[in-house]
Amino acid sequence: MIAIEITQPGGPEVLKPAERPMPSAGKGEILIKVAAAGVNRPDVAQRQGTYPPPPGASDLPGLEVAGTVAAVGEGAQGFAVGDEVCALVNGGGYAEYCAVPATQALPIPKGLSMVEAAGIPETYFTVWSNVFMRGRLAQGESLLVHGGASGIGTTAIQLAKALGNPVYATVGSDDRVAAVEQLGATAGINYKSQDFVEEVARLTDKRGVDVVLDMVAGDYVNRDLQCMADDGRIVIIALLGGAKGQIDFNRVLRRRQTITGSTLRPRSAEFKGEVAQQLKQHVWPLIEAGRLKPVVHATFPLKDAAKAHAMMEAGEHVGKIVLTV
Numbered sequence: 001m002i003a004i005e006i007t008q009p010g011g012p013e014v015l016k017p018a019e020r021p022m023p024s025a026g027k028g029e030i031l032i033k034v035a036a037a038g039v040n041r042p043d044v045a046q047r048q049g050t051y052p053p054p055p056g057a058s059d060l061p062g063l064e065v066a067g068t069v070a071a072v073g074e075g076a077q078g079f080a081v082g083d084e085v086c087a088l089v090n091g092g093g094y095a096e097y098c099a100v101p102a103t104q105a106l107p108i109p110k111g112l113s114m115v116e117a118a119g120i121p122e123t124y125f126t127v128w129s130n131v132f133m134r135g136r137l138a139q140g141e142s143l144l145v146h147g148g149a150s151g152i153g154t155t156a157i158q159l160a161k162a163l164g165n166p167v168y169a170t171v172g173s174d175d176r177v178a179a180v181e182q183l184g185a186t187a188g189i190n191y192k193s194q195d196f197v198e199e200v201a202r203l204t205d206k207r208g209v210d211v212v213l214d215m216v217a218g219d220y221v222n223r224d225l226q227c228m229a230d231d232g233r234i235v236i237i238a239l240l241g242g243a244k245g246q247i248d249f250n251r252v253l254r255r256r257q258t259i260t261g262s263t264l265r266p267r268s269a270e271f272k273g274e275v276a277q278q279l280k281q282h283v284w285p286l287i288e289a290g291r292l293k294p295v296v297h298a299t300f301p302l303k304d305a306a307k308a309h310a311m312m313e314a315g316e317h318v319g320k321i322v323l324t325v
Contacts, residue, residue, distance in 0.1 A: 003060050003095035004305045009049030012309035015094075017302070020060070023092065023099040025073030028269075030102045032085060036118035036299075037093040038064040039308045039321040040151065041215075041238060042265060047309065053091045054266045061305075062093020063265065065100075066108060066117035067325075076102035084108045088121040088272055090265065094305055096325055103273030106280055109287040112294070119294035119320035123155040124283060126237060126264050129275045131156060131213055134260055135235040141210035142166040144200060144227055146220065148180040148188060151320040152237070154295040156213055157183045159283065162291045168203060170196050172315070179318045183295070200227040208232060214261075218242030221259065225251050236261030295319025 003020040025031040043061040045051035053059055066086040069079050079085060079102055087105035092098045108117040131137050143160045147153045148169025160167040161184030169180040170191045177188030189199045200209060208229035214220055218241030224234045225248060232255070251257065264272075286292045297317040300308040302325045312321055 001096040002302065003092075004062075004302060006047050006059070006061060009047070012047070012306040012313070014047060015061075015306045015309060020095065022097045023058075025071040025076065025099055027073055028075045028101055028103070029073040029099045030069050030076050030079050030085070030087075030105060031071040031073070031097060031099050032065055032067040032087060032105070033070040034065045034093070034096055034098055034325045035067040035114040036065065036325060037062045037095075037302070037323045038118045038120075038122055038151070039305075039312055039323060040064070040122050041240075041312070043094075044309055044312060057090040057265075058092030058098075060092040060094055062089065062091065062095065062098070062323075064088055064118060064121035065093045065098050066114045066120075067098075070097065072102075073099075078102055079105065084114075084117075086117040086120050088125050088264075088276070094302065094323060096302075101269040101273070103269055104276060106276055106284070109284050111288060111290070115296055115299055115322050115324060116294045118322050119151065119296055120287075122264075123151045123294075123320070124159075124279055125272065125275050126152055127156045127159055127213070128279055128283065129264065129271075130235045130237055130262060131160070131211060133275070133278075134262055135211040135213070135233045137165060137211045139164050142168070142204065142229075144196075144209045144212045144224075145169045145185075146213065147171075147215045147240075148185060149176045149318045150215070151295075152213075152215060153180070154183055154319045157185050158292045159286075161185070162286050168200060168209065176318060197223050197226045204229075211235065213237065216241035217261075218245045221245050222247050225255075225257055225259075228255070228257055230255045231257070233258040233260065237263070296322055298322075299324050
């Protein structure tokens with residue numbers, strides 16, 4: 001099969017098409033003939049050499065795919081050859097075929113194309129497990145999303161809005177403010193021209209928000225604390241602004257605030273399977289009813305993965321970048 005290899009740590013140009021043996025469906029796995037694969041920030045970090053795959057995972061990049069079941073391994077349940085599925089994979093998504101634990105796959109929601117479905121798993125698994133499971137966002141509570149125009153951000157905005165939660169989003173331009181508000185954000189905040197701490201205070205009548213989804217970390221965390229209501233929760237999912245920052249712990253104590261976070265890729269297949277079932281129960285009906293839809297900014301042929309990474313690093317996209325096979 002054709003796959004995209006990381007020939008050495010570096011820029012987008014180190015991504016090269018190569019021939020690889022086709023994987024087989026192991027115990028509890030299905031083999032997917034890939035039609036489309038999502039591009040995500042962890043793929044960029046892996047290419048740069050700062051985010052190695054977990055033990056046992058493919059060295060190929062790619063954390064989400066959509067396609068057709070080509071084989072079913074021993075003990076894998078719920079799928080048959082020919083089924084159209086999307087899946088959160090542990091690696092190896094940038095390829096013509098990819099093996100994945102069956103528990104991490106889901107039927108493609110009715111009404112979505114393969115390209116749209118390929119933009120679901122990484123973002124929806126991440127948002128659901130962090131905002132709703134770890135962050136415990138309850139109905140009516142408010143959410144602040146940093147990076148609102150990203151794949152994660154556009155997913156979080158739509159999902160929170162569909163479930164009845166006011167949501168605010170920081171973005172880097174006025175055009176993006178308009179884009180996230182069109183997706184359902186109560187308000188977009190241009191962090192380049194506005195102080196998001198002051199804006200959140202104004203927008204919430206100084207109450208603050210209940211949950212912050214933060215992919216920046218660094219110095220943002222202390223500012224997040226200033227944005228939060230009593231008993232608020234920050235959930236950190238990436239470190240784009242750095243792994244260290246100063247924190248006013250007096251505020252944490254006084255307002256009973258919680259700082260937590262997680263990375264999805266190293267989690268067990270059992271945990272990812274639990275998230276998949278919750279998505280199927282709570283989120284798939286919303287997608288099939290047309291209340292949610294993956295936002296696809298651009299597609300590239302698999303061989304042009306380097307161009308897709310260059311676009312992601314430029315940071316001008318709104319929504320998902322997808323490779324087509």
